[in-house]
Amino acid sequence: RDDSGVVAGCGSGKFDMHVYISEMTSEELEDAIREYGIPLDLHPQLPPPDLTMDKLPSEFIGIYVEKMEQGDLRIPFSTFFLAVIRRFGVHVSQLISIGVHWVIMFEIRCRSLAFNVTVSLFRVFYKLCKQGYWFSFENKVGDRARNCFKEITSSLRGWKKKFFLIDGRAIPKAMPWRHADSDLRDDFPTNYRERDAARLSDVTVPLCPPPRHLLYMCELTTLFITMDDFLSLPEWTGVVVSRGDPITEEQRPKKRVIKPLEVEVPIPRLYPRRKNLEKSDPKVVAAREKSELKILAKAQAKREGGTAAVDTTNVVEKVDVAIANVVDGAPVFIEPQRRVSVTVRAGKKINDLSIETRLGPSSDHVVHSPLDGNARRGEDTMNLSGVHPSGLTDDGDSGADGSEFRFVPDWGLRDDLRICTYRACKELITHLATPAEGEFLQSLSNVDVVRQAYESLDLCNQNEVDHGELDRARNELLNVSHANVDLSKEFSLLSNTHSSCTDRERALLNQLKELKTEKEIWRCTASEQVEKVKSLEASSDAQGKSLTVAEERVWFLEGENIRFAAGVAKEEMVRQRLVREFIHDVVRKLHMSVEYRQSVAVPISFCFTVEWSSGLSLGRTPNQIEGLISQSDNLDIEGLKTWKAKHREIFTKSYPFIQKVSDFYRLPFDSLMKLIP
Numbered sequence: 001r002d003d004s005g006v007v008a009g010c011g012s013g014k015f016d017m018h019v020y021i022s023e024m025t026s027e028e029l030e031d032a033i034r035e036y037g038i039p040l041d042l043h044p045q046l047p048p049p050d051l052t053m054d055k056l057p058s059e060f061i062g063i064y065v066e067k068m069e070q071g072d073l074r075i076p077f078s079t080f081f082l083a084v085i086r087r088f089g090v091h092v093s094q095l096i097s098i099g100v101h102w103v104i105m106f107e108i109r110c111r112s113l114a115f116n117v118t119v120s121l122f123r124v125f126y127k128l129c130k131q132g133y134w135f136s137f138e139n140k141v142g143d144r145a146r147n148c149f150k151e152i153t154s155s156l157r158g159w160k161k162k163f164f165l166i167d168g169r170a171i172p173k174a175m176p177w178r179h180a181d182s183d184l185r186d187d188f189p190t191n192y193r194e195r196d197a198a199r200l201s202d203v204t205v206p207l208c209p210p211p212r213h214l215l216y217m218c219e220l221t222t223l224f225i226t227m228d229d230f231l232s233l234p235e236w237t238g239v240v241v242s243r244g245d246p247i248t249e250e251q252r253p254k255k256r257v258i259k260p261l262e263v264e265v266p267i268p269r270l271y272p273r274r275k276n277l278e279k280s281d282p283k284v285v286a287a288r289e290k291s292e293l294k295i296l297a298k299a300q301a302k303r304e305g306g307t308a309a310v311d312t313t314n315v316v317e318k319v320d321v322a323i324a325n326v327v328d329g330a331p332v333f334i335e336p337q338r339r340v341s342v343t344v345r346a347g348k349k350i351n352d353l354s355i356e357t358r359l360g361p362s363s364d365h366v367v368h369s370p371l372d373g374n375a376r377r378g379e380d381t382m383n384l385s386g387v388h389p390s391g392l393t394d395d396g397d398s399g400a401d402g403s404e405f406r407f408v409p410d411w412g413l414r415d416d417l418r419i420c421t422y423r424a425c426k427e428l429i430t431h432l433a434t435p436a437e438g439e440f441l442q443s444l445s446n447v448d449v450v451r452q453a454y455e456s457l458d459l460c461n462q463n464e465v466d467h468g469e470l471d472r473a474r475n476e477l478l479n480v481s482h483a484n485v486d487l488s489k490e491f492s493l494l495s496n497t498h499s500s501c502t503d504r505e506r507a508l509l510n511q512l513k514e515l516k517t518e519k520e521i522w523r524c525t526a527s528e529q530v531e532k533v534k535s536l537e538a539s540s541d542a543q544g545k546s547l548t549v550a551e552e553r554v555w556f557l558e559g560e561n562i563r564f565a566a567g568v569a570k571e572e573m574v575r576q577r578l579v580r581e582f583i584h585d586v587v588r589k590l591h592m593s594v595e596y597r598q599s600v601a602v603p604i605s606f607c608f609t610v611e612w613s614s615g616l617s618l619g620r621t622p623n624q625i626e627g628l629i630s631q632s633d634n635l636d637i638e639g640l641k642t643w644k645a646k647h648r649e650i651f652t653k654s655y656p657f658i659q660k661v662s663d664f665y666r667l668p669f670d671s672l673m674k675l676i677p
Contacts (some may be wrong), residue, residue, distance in 0.1 A: 014132020017054045020160040022047045024065070029164055036068050037221070038075050042166040042260060053093055053160075054133065056177075059168045062093040066159035071100030072108075072209060074221045075170060076257040080107045080117055082171060087119045088128045088186070089277040090135050091175045097159060099136035101207065102126060104220070105149065108210055111218040115196050120189040124197050127186050135178065144188055146201040169261035174270045181280035181288060219256045582672060586661055589676060593657055603647040 029046055038044050047062070056062050067073040073081075077092075084103050085092055106125070110117035125146055126137040139147055215221045261267065433441060441449070590596055613629075620628075661672070 014134065016160070017133035018052050021050060021052055022163050023161040024164055028065075028162070032065055032068065032164070036074065038166070039260070041263075042075065042170050044164055044166050047163070047165050053163065056093055056165075060165040061168050061170055062163050062165055064093075064097065064159055065162040065164070066097045067095070067100045070209060071097040072104040072215065073100050074215065074257070075166065076260060077171060078104065078107060078220050079256050079258055080119075082173075082258055083119050084122055085175065086173065087123075088135075089176050089182075089274055090128065090178045092171065094133075094135050094178060096131055096134045096136045099131075099134075101209075102137045102149070105207055105210070107220070108214060108218050109148065109200065109205070110196075112214075113196075113199060115193075115199075118192060120192040121196055121200075123186060123189045124192055125200070128184050130180060130184065133180060140188075142188075146197055147204050148200040149207040150204050167260070168267055169263070169265070172258060172261050172267070174267050174274075176270055176274045176277040178277050179280050181284045182277050183281040183284055219254045221257070585673060586658075590655060590657055593655070595655055595657070599650055599653055599655075603650060606646055 024046060026046065029044065032038065033040070033044055053062050063073075063075070081100075081103050085095070103122070106122055107117050110121070124144075125140060125148055127140050129136055129138045139145065139151065444452070657676075
């Protein structure tokens, strides 16, 4: 299982199965066994100290604790869960926690919707995916794909360091250890119920750990349910349970889990088709290698500063060229569209040039020494047995970048040189050789001159590199000094802070002594507390009896309350009838009474008189108006002035009928309805 098919030595968080060993302690294992109800006949145990999950023996199953805490995995395993991992051909130890959680939550939701859960229905929504050395499940994409849970981002830390082993017989059938380069293609299923898939995808719910008693209700486990949760199930509504009463078989949950094999029963071997899942697929390997070549090409292009796309087919060729460009063991990197840069350590020779490389006067290739001032710079072509001035051998790659050769200064005088400035004189004096230097240089061969020139250039290059390193070291030293200043300040602050810790420590020690004294006092009074508990139990029995009497009294009062409520409802009906019928009837009888009509007659007659008198003035003279008024009988001229006051008296006048109703309001409703003006 070490042959994972992935680049060896990778330190990514997804490719570190071979790195982590279990850091689980015996106490943590006992807590997990007790909390998750792991059967002891499966012999849960800690792995050997040097065992990693990729070296898991075939007779064991590795279980990460996080799969049980966050993934809701339970042992014995769910029938549907084993069917899923068998269909996808993956080992249970290869699944990450979120992958297990997808499967368990899918089964819980299908069971809660009361329809059958199948692997084909699961394949409508999810497919197997690689997570480095591990595997998981992810939502399918496409026109026919559906979603039933909302996507989440897992941020679990340290889960790879907590795992233990159980017997492999916990799963009755053999599981392949799927290769990382195996083919994960999965065709869309056909044998599923479209109605169930549509019902699941109608509402997408967030993926979160379910309550533990939900696993019990979905028949995925027989543990992890308290008595309160058990008695609150729908099957136990209204049931009185006494201590010691057994649970009937009809009320026991069905087990939807796989029973482990017996101890002596061997696990069946893998079929050849499933055995192939432990091998790499050539097409997948080719695709992965092509992807790695692209990544390598992009990284090389980034190092070279190129921005254009790089052909991945030339990566190996370029690497070979880079390795071939070596001068006496020093690598030479050729950057495109840049000047060739050669780095040779000081003191090393370039290429050993034989004496035959020194050319005579009849040769077409002339190499000028620094003292030969008659040579022009354009004629400084150097081709000594295929050696270019850049120090590269003539292997076809030395001039690939199209750059010029290294500049070799011509220290000779020219006819057009005018020494008429201070700068020109200084340049001449600086580069002019002394007689001793001239005699020494004349004694050198062309090869020695070239070698010394390149050694000098190499020393200059090395000097520049050293200067750069020195500048970087100075900058780093400056940064470190600044950091040290900050650290010294922090140290001072910490010193000031911890200077008061001694007093705090002294106070804590005093508190500890007081707590120990208090502990001794509580230990002495423990017997008194026991007696008090016994007396409280006796009093609780008496209070229980009084509570029974109080409950009976409460039941009686509840009956009285119901009767009172019925009476109130009846009175409310009477009140509503009073408002709806009696007020309307009183108003109607008042308007029909003689006393009301008589009180209204006078203001109405005054109103007619006022309107009639106002109509007399239309088209008549004052004399005509006085004549008509004198001819009218029973015309109250003064009433014309007081009709408004009479009209207001209608609304303030007290009627005997209304007074009668007020006096007899205590009569029954039917008697009130019979009152007349």
